[in-house]
Every structure is written in structure tokens, then in C-alpha cells.
Amino acid sequence: MTARILFEGHNLTLASATGIGTYARTLAHTARTIGYETDVLISSNARYDRKDPQFSEIALFDPLTARKPSVAVRVASLSASMFGRPFGMRPSKFQHIGSVVGSSADTLSAFNTIYTAPNVFDVARSHFRRHGRLMSVRVEEKPALFHATHPTPVSIPNCPNIYTIHDLVPLRLPHATLDDKRYTIRLLRHLCRKADHLVTVSNFSKTDIMRLFNLPEERITNTYQSVDLPEALLARPEAEVADEIANAFGVGFREYFLFVGAIEPKKNISRLIDAYAASGSQHPLLIAGGLGWQYERDIEKINDEKFLYYRKDRGRIQPERRVRRLAYLSLPQLVSLIRGARAILFPSLYEGFGLPVLEAMLLGTPVLTSNAASLPEISGDAAILVDPLDTDAISRAIRALDQDADLRGELSLRGTKRAAFFSPKAYRKTVAELYERLGVTPA
Numbered sequence: 471m472t473a474r475i476l477f478e479g480h481n482l483t484l485a486s487a488t489g490i491g492t493y494a495r496t497l498a499h500t501a502r503t504i505g506y507e508t509d510v511l512i513s514s515n516a517r518y519d520r521k522d523p524q525f526s527e528i529a530l531f532d533p534l535t536a537r538k539p540s541v542a543v544r545v546a547s548l549s550a551s552m553f554g555r556p557f558g559m560r561p562s563k564f565q566h567i568g569s570v571v572g573s574s575a576d577t578l579s580a581f582n583t584i585y586t587a588p589n590v591f592d593v594a595r596s597h598f599r600r601h602g603r604l605m606s607v608r609v610e611e612k613p614a615l616f617h618a619t620h621p622t623p624v625s626i627p628n629c630p631n632i633y634t635i636h637d638l639v640p641l642r643l644p645h646a647t648l649d650d651k652r653y654t655i656r657l658l659r660h661l662c663r664k665a666d667h668l669v670t671v672s673n674f675s676k677t678d679i680m681r682l683f684n685l686p687e688e689r690i691t692n693t694y695q696s697v698d699l700p701e702a703l704l705a706r707p708e709a710e711v712a713d714e715i716a717n718a719f720g721v722g723f724r725e726y727f728l729f730v731g732a733i734e735p736k737k738n739i740s741r742l743i744d745a746y747a748a749s750g751s752q753h754p755l756l757i758a759g760g761l762g763w764q765y766e767r768d769i770e771k772i773n774d775e776k777f778l779y780y781r782k783d784r785g786r787i788q789p790e791r792r793v794r795r796l797a798y799l800s801l802p803q804l805v806s807l808i809r810g811a812r813a814i815l816f817p818s819l820y821e822g823f824g825l826p827v828l829e830a831m832l833l834g835t836p837v838l839t840s841n842a843a844s845l846p847e848i849s850g851d852a853a854i855l856v857d858p859l860d861t862d863a864i865s866r867a868i869r870a871l872d873q874d875a876d877l878r879g880e881l882s883l884r885g886t887k888r889a890a891f892f893s894p895k896a897y898r899k900t901v902a903e904l905y906e907r908l909g910v911t912p913a
Contacts, residue, residue, distance in 0.1 A: 471913070472505065472506065472507045472912060472913055473506055473507070473614040473615070473910055473911060473912055473913065474506065474507045474508070474509055474582070474583075474611065474612075474613045474614055475501050475506045475507070475508055475509070475613055475614065475615045475616075475617055475905070475910070476509045476510070476511060476585075476609060476613035476615070476616045476617070476626060476629075477494060477497070477498050477501075477508060477509070477510050477511070477581075477616075477617050477618075477619060478494075478510075478511050478591075478616075478617070478618040478619055478620070478622050478624060479494055479498075479510040479511060479512045479578075479581075479619070480512065480513055480591050480619075480620075480622065481494055481619065481620070482494055482495065482510065482512065482574060482577050482578065483512050483513070483530070483531070483574050483578070484574070488732075489636075489823075489825050490619060490620050490636065492825060493619060493634070493636070493671070493695060493825075494619040495577055496695065496696055496697070496698060496897075497617070497619060497901070498510070498580070498581070499580070499698065500696070500894070500897055500898050500901050501901065501905075502580070503894075503898055504898055504901065504902050504905075504912060505912030505913065506905075506910075506912050507582045508580075508581050508582060509581055509582055509583040509584070509585065509609070509611070509613060510578065510581045510583075510584055510585070511561060511585045511586075511590065511607065511609070511624070512530075512564075512578070512584065512585070512586050512590075513586070513587070513588070513589055513590045513591050513592070514526075514529070514530050514564075514586040514587065514588050514589075514590075515529055515530060515532065515588070515589075516529045516530075516588060517562075517588055518562035518564060518586055518587075520562070523564075523565040523567055524567050524569050526564070526565075527564075527565075527566070527567050527569050527570055527575075528569055528570060530564075530570075530586065531570050531572070531574060531575060547588075547589055547592065547593065547596075551596040551600075552600075553600065554596060554597035554598075554599075554600035554601045554605070555593055555594075555596075555597045555605050556597075556601070557606075558605060558606030558607060558608060559587050559590060559593065559605065559606075559607050559608075560587075560607075560608050560609075561585040561586055561587035561590060561607060561609060562585070562586055562587065563583060563584070563585060563610055564583075564584035564585065564586045566578065566579055566584060573801075583610075583611065585607075585609050585610075587607075590607065590624070591622055591624070593605065594607075594622065594623045594624045595623060595653070597623065598623035598653070598656075598657060598660075599653060602656065602660070603623075603660075604623045604624060604625040604660070604664070605623055605624055605625070606625055606626075606627055607624050607625070607626055608626075608627060609626065612628055612629060613626065613629050614629060614630075614910045615629055615630050615632065615905060615908060615910045616629055616630070616631045616632070617632050617633075617634070617669075618631070618632070618633040618634065619634050620633075620634055620635075620636060621633055621634075621635055621654075621657055621658060621661055623657055623660075630666040630667065630908050630909070630910065631665055631666050632665060632666055632667040632668065632669055632908065633661050633665050633668055633669070634668075634669040634670065634671070635658065635661070635668055635669070635670050635675070635679055636670065636671055636675065636822040636823065637670075637671075637675050637678070637820065637821065637822025637823075637843075637844075638658075638675070638678050638679065638682060638822075639736055639820055639822075640654045641654065641655060641658075641682065642678070642820060643735075643736055643819060643820050645735065646734070646735035646736040646764075646819065646820070647734075647735075647736075647763070648763045648764070658679075658683065659683060662679070662683040662685050662689070665689075666908065667689065667690070667691065667904075667908060668685070668689055668690040668691070669690070669691055669692075669693055669904065670690060670691070670692050670693075670822065671692065671693065671694055671695050671822050671823040671844075672692060672694065672822055672823050672844035672847055672848065673692050673844075673847055674822070674843055674844035674847050675692070675822040675823075675844060676690055676691075676692045691904050691907075693897070693900045693901055693904060694823070694892055694896075694897065694900065695823050695825060695828070695892065695897070696828075696892050696893065696894050696896070696897035697825070697828055697829055697832055697889075697892070698894045699805060699829075699832065699833075700801075703801075703802055703805045703806075704805075704833075706806075708723070708809075711723065711806045711809050711810055712810060714803075714806050715806055715807060715810045718803065719756070719796070719807070720790075721754060721756070721810075723810045724810060724811070724812050725753050725754075725812065726753050726754045726755070726756055726810075726811060726812060727746065727751070727753060727754070727755045727756070727811060727812055727813055727814075727815050727868070727871075727872075728755075728756050728758060728807055728808065728811035728812075728813075728814055728815070728835075729742060729755070729756070729757050729758065729759070729814070729815050729816065730758045730759060730804070730808065730814065730816070730826040730829070731758075731759045731816070731818070731826055732759045732760055732761070732762035733757070733759055733760070733761050733762050733765040733768050733769065733795075734762030734763050734764060734765060735763075735764050735819075736818060736819045736820050736821075737759075737762075737818050737819075738817050738818055738819050738840075738858050739757065739768040739771070739772075740767055740768050740771050741817065741858065741859070741861050741864065742755075742815055742817055742864065743755070743768075743771045743772065743774075743793055744771070744861050744865075745817075745861045745862075745864035745865040745868060746793070746815070746865070746868055747776070747777075748861065748862070748865040749865045749866075749868040749869045749872065750869065751868060751869065751872045752792075753812055753872060754790075754791070754792050754793065754794060755792065755793045755794075755815070756794050756795075756796055756807065756811075757772060757793065757794065757795045757796065758795075758796045758799055758804065758807060759795075759796075759797075760797060760798070761797075769795075771793075772793050772794075772795050774793070777791050777792040777793040778790075778791055778792075805829075805833065808826075808829055808830055808833050808835050809833045809834070809835065811830075811835050812836070812871065812872065812878070813835065813836040813837065813838055813868075813871045813878065813881075814826060814827070814830035814835055814836070814837050814838070814839075815838045815864075815868065816830075816837065816838065816839045816840070816845075817838065817839060817840050817856055817858040817864050818839070818840055818842075818843075818845065818858065819840070819842060819843075819858050819859075820842060820843045821840075821843050821844050821845055821848075822843070822844055823844055823848060824839065824843075824844060824845050824848050824849075827839050827845060827848050827849050827853065828848060828889060828892055830885065831849070831852055831853075831885030831886065831888050831889040832885075832886070832889040834882045834883075834885060834886050835882065835885070836853075836854075836871060836877075836878045836881035836882055836885065837849060837852065837853035837854070837881065837885060838853065838854045838856065838864075838867050838868065838871060839853050839854075839855060839856075840855065840856060840857075840858040841855040841856060841857055841858075842857075842858055848892075849888065850884075850888045850891075851884055851888070852881060852884035852885040852887070852888035853881065853885070854867045854870070854871065854881070
């Protein structure tokens, strides 16, 4: 019989892409490639209706249902916030009908079994706040292993429970997040004591977690991350990519700088924009990412009038911006934009891994990133490293990238070599070894 791994999949159902969502998709795909059957636990907006599975599937992806939960769901959530769920929860088996299209629905269709319960992760948080214990969730088919893709106060009885801690941003940079810090540190302390094993994504994060929580090294494994882009996107001719970005975004191939990531304090966007302005570059800066939190100052910088200029196009005066934000991009668009960028600029204050750096290196795009946290470890010798708090240093590095074609070419070559260290094949080997150490083999 093939071993089953149950993944916590909260971030797989979010409308906007997240780094943890990418991690969860890649991890589950890797487990399937190794030979495991994969199940997933997700939160729903309404109780699952066995008599009408088609509508239940539609309601799962409907934001209006989330904003207007039924009376029963509201009462259950209120009860959980007051008393927790001392007897745990039993999620329903979700029948995938195929009524809904889109990336989240397609991702879920790859799992063997989908388990769902109303607001299961919110209820679990309330339970942990009340009792200081993880909430038990009993699924119909017992898995060989439960793997939570980020810290969540859920446990599955009668199998090993492991949890991925990506970084300690809420605790190391408390001003940069809106997390409940007391809840966060209590949960992480609990997981460090009680989890069967912990996983992280860089040696930097591993050392950080061990130091802060006095955790023995044998209790945590660094698996790194990987990027497995569709071959069809990697094989597209350069001329085709150039035409796409010119038509869709009005920029030339290798004629713009690009930042990829959510707009939030740890991404250091305000300093990046100040440094870009000081560099004197005439190549535009594109900010590709959704709104995170505490983004007002960054949006004000992006919309600054000093970045507005006018050009004549076919006899008409057209307004243009040297700094532009792109709110939503499909995966093919994002890959094209990274491939076509003069360089990726990613001077983040703190990252557990830094996925945009790996994506850029894989696609042969030069990288500027921080000399902080995990970013030197991930980029190796394949990026320009700068102090993320030093605007002048960032500006000088942008100017060097802008003016030195040989430097860009050298970083491109180094980047593709460095990206091979994080290949899907290497990731499969690391994940397989992790699960086998826990006594879980595919068959």
C-alpha cells in the first residue's frame, strides 16, 4: 500500500499567490514525484453539503461566502473563540467536481483526497489561545505523516506531525509584521517542544530557530526550497518573450529593473525606490507584487510625481512612469518579466529563503540582493550583495548594473550555475531522506 502524506494547505486556497503557497505546491508535487499519495487539509467558508457537492465546491472559492458565513458557522466560530474545541474536529471529505477553474482549483485537483472544515485554522488558533494546546483533527483515512507547511496549531493523531518554520520575521523584526507576537512565540515554543520534527528552508533559519528556542540540532532539518517552472515557459524564444513584455507592459527586453514580492515593510521597498532615484537610471523600475500590510508609505513612494514624465508617441503626448506597480501577474507573465529584466532588485531586510532570488538565477537574470539573513547563503557568489539599510550602497549597485554589460553577463552565468544547487532533483533527494528518517517510505 502506498503511504499517504497529509499536508496542511491553507495557503493553497488564497486568491493571491504567497511564498508559502508556492512552497506548499512544490512540496506536495515533490512528494507525489517520490511516490507518496498526497492528501490536503483546507479551510472552507461553509459547511460541506454532501447532498450538493457541486455548490460546496463553488462556495469554497467564493469570497462572498467567506464574508457572509451561515448562522451555524458563525455560532461555531464564536463558541470556539470562547471555549476552544477540546474534542477536536472531524473534517469532511471534499468531492472534487471540477466546476471551478483557476490556479487554486487546479492545484487542489492534484491531491488524492481533500479534507475540509469551516474555518478550521481560525478555530485551531482560538483553541490554542484558550488551552495552549494544538487542536486535534481526525481525518477519515489515517495518513502515514502530517506535514504542516507553516506553523499552525493543528495535530493529527496516530502519525508523526512535522511543521515547517520558514523564518522568525515576526519575532526578529516585530515592527515589520501585524502578527500577534504573543500568540506567535507561544505557538513556536510549543512546536519546538512537542512536534515530532521541524523543517526549515535555509541554514540561516535553522540556526536562528535553534538559537532562539534552544532547540537541539537533531530536531530540525533544512531542506531548502526549489523552483520547478514549466518547461514550455523556459523554452520560449527570447524574441517571443520580448514581444510579450513590450505589448503587455510597454517595456523593452533588458530595459527595466524588476522587484518581485509583496509590498510590506520587510521588503525594504521605500529604500529601494530612493536608491533607484539616486542612481540616475533612465530604465524604469517595475514593482510586481500584491499589497501586504503597512504598505501606505511604499505606495506613496511608487506614486511620487517625480517619477512621472511624458513622451511623444505617434504624434500624441503619452504619460509614463519611471516607477510602476504591477498588482497581479499570471505565472507565465511573471516568468517573462523576470527573463526580460535588466536585473532583479531584492534588497529585503530579512528572508528565510528569498524565492525571487532563486527564480531570477534560474532564468539567467542578474540579481542585486541583501547581505542579510539567508540571502547571501541562497545567492552564493551569483549576486551583488548590499547592506539593505544603506541607500547609497544600493544606489551604487544599481548604477553598476545599469552601466556594466559585462557585470550583468557574468552574474547571469553565475546565477544559472548557482540555481542548479536548488534543482528539483536535489530537492526530491532531501525531502525523501527527511521522510524516510521519520520512518515513512512510499510503499
